[in-house]
Amino acid sequence: MSLPANPAPSLHLHIDEEALGRNWKRLDTLSGTARAGAAIKANAYGLGAERVAPILHRCGVEDFFIAHWSEASTLLDHIAPRNISVLHGPRNTEEAAFARSVGLRPVINSLEQAHLWLNAGAGPCDVMVDTGINRLGLDLSEVNDPVLRKLDVQLVLSHLACADEDHPLNLIQLEKAHNAFAAISSAGKSLASSAGIALGPDYHFDVTRPGLALYGGVPRSEMAEAIEQVAFPQAAVIAIRQVDAGASIGYNATFTAPRPMRTAVISLGYADGFLRLWAKAGCFQFENKILPLLGKISMDMAVVDCSAAPDISEGDWVTLAYGLPEASAATGLSQYELLTILGQRLHD
Numbered sequence: 001m002s003l004p005a006n007p008a009p010s011l012h013l014h015i016d017e018e019a020l021g022r023n024w025k026r027l028d029t030l031s032g033t034a035r036a037g038a039a040i041k042a043n044a045y046g047l048g049a050e051r052v053a054p055i056l057h058r059c060g061v062e063d064f065f066i067a068h069w070s071e072a073s074t075l076l077d078h079i080a081p082r083n084i085s086v087l088h089g090p091r092n093t094e095e096a097a098f099a100r101s102v103g104l105r106p107v108i109n110s111l112e113q114a115h116l117w118l119n120a121g122a123g124p125c126d127v128m129v130d131t132g133i134n135r136l137g138l139d140l141s142e143v144n145d146p147v148l149r150k151l152d153v154q155l156v157l158s159h160l161a162c163a164d165e166d167h168p169l170n171l172i173q174l175e176k177a178h179n180a181f182a183a184i185s186s187a188g189k190s191l192a193s194s195a196g197i198a199l200g201p202d203y204h205f206d207v208t209r210p211g212l213a214l215y216g217g218v219p220r221s222e223m224a225e226a227i228e229q230v231a232f233p234q235a236a237v238i239a240i241r242q243v244d245a246g247a248s249i250g251y252n253a254t255f256t257a258p259r260p261m262r263t264a265v266i267s268l269g270y271a272d273g274f275l276r277l278w279a280k281a282g283c284f285q286f287e288n289k290i291l292p293l294l295g296k297i298s299m300d301m302a303v304v305d306c307s308a309a310p311d312i313s314e315g316d317w318v319t320l321a322y323g324l325p326e327a328s329a330a331t332g333l334s335q336y337e338l339l340t341i342l343g344q345r346l347h348d
């Protein structure tokens with residue numbers, strides 16, 4: 001028996017596609033003579049890679065970065081495989097063979113991965129050098145290894161650990177990157193992600209790799225003017241009720257109504273990434289009116305005070321105030337966590 005199609009969901013992640021495009025263009029401009037690519041790993045930071053990739057492709061993005069091989073399949077309808085770099089690189093012969101057959105660009109992070117790639121038949125790849133984050137990438141002592149000369153390197157990369165701060169490591173990494181990049185022959189060089197773009201032209205090289213700022217994150221205050229909010233969680237009002245003075249709302253009765261209140265139950269909860277951390281600081285908006293949260297956030301629901309919006313009714317949609325710098329200050333979560341935690345149900 002075939003079921004009828006699912007009814008329209010009661011929650012939704014609105015993406016301001018124009019703002020996404022404008023953010024990329026501004027980051028590309030801020031990158032000076034370098035061209036801006038796009039980090040679209042982790043399902044484009046929770047926004048949905050399938051929605052984000054074609055928009056960025058139309059904007060003119062040439063360099064896309066994902067973390068896992070499995071992330072490529074949703075992109076290949078829109079993006080040529082040679083323009084997709086896979087940051088984790090090949091872990092084994094199976095992944096190297098997969099990269100070869102699809103035509104994806106592995107990021108080679110170690111001499112072992114360089115050998116794996118050559119043994120698989122090789123092809124265009126990137127090379128990551130570790131200049132101080134001590135995570136992925138070749139050690140500086142390895143950059144003259146002869147095996148690297150056999151590779152067809154498109155981009156030689158490194159990644160900054162503290163670009164969102166004024167930290168002495170930035171300059172140290174920049175100098176090490178210059179040395180490492182000089183040792184490895186490649187078509188292009190790349191050091192900066194979102195925050196690194198704001199560190200200035202010395203950090204730009206040929207390609208920048210913004211992720212967070214594309215999606216509305218502001219990693220350094222210098223970028224606040226340039227970056228617009230892109231992701232807007234929205235949810236339906238599924239109940240309206242009148243609560244008496246002295247009655248409590250939600251689990252553990254943490255909120256007691258000081259006066260008779262009109263409240264709305266919103267179809268968004270912690271299972272959707274709307275963590276309980278938000279309870280103290282969060283609010284929804286309805287036609288520019290502010291609806292503060294009341295009590296604890298439930299798994300699939302939250303309750304708001306809708307005194308400010310007497311005309312709101314069941315079936316209306318509200319928007320969560322989710323400006324990332326403010327949301328990060330309010331919750332203590334990083335802007336990265338706030339984006340990537342947004343649940344799968346928001347994409348239905």
Ligand SMILES: *Cc1c(COP(=O)(O)O)cnc(C)c1O
Binds near residue numbers: 041193195209212
């Ligand atoms: C995630 C990532 C980026 C993007 O970083 P943002 O801070 O989100 O701009 C760039 N390069 C590498 C290697 C990454 O892992």
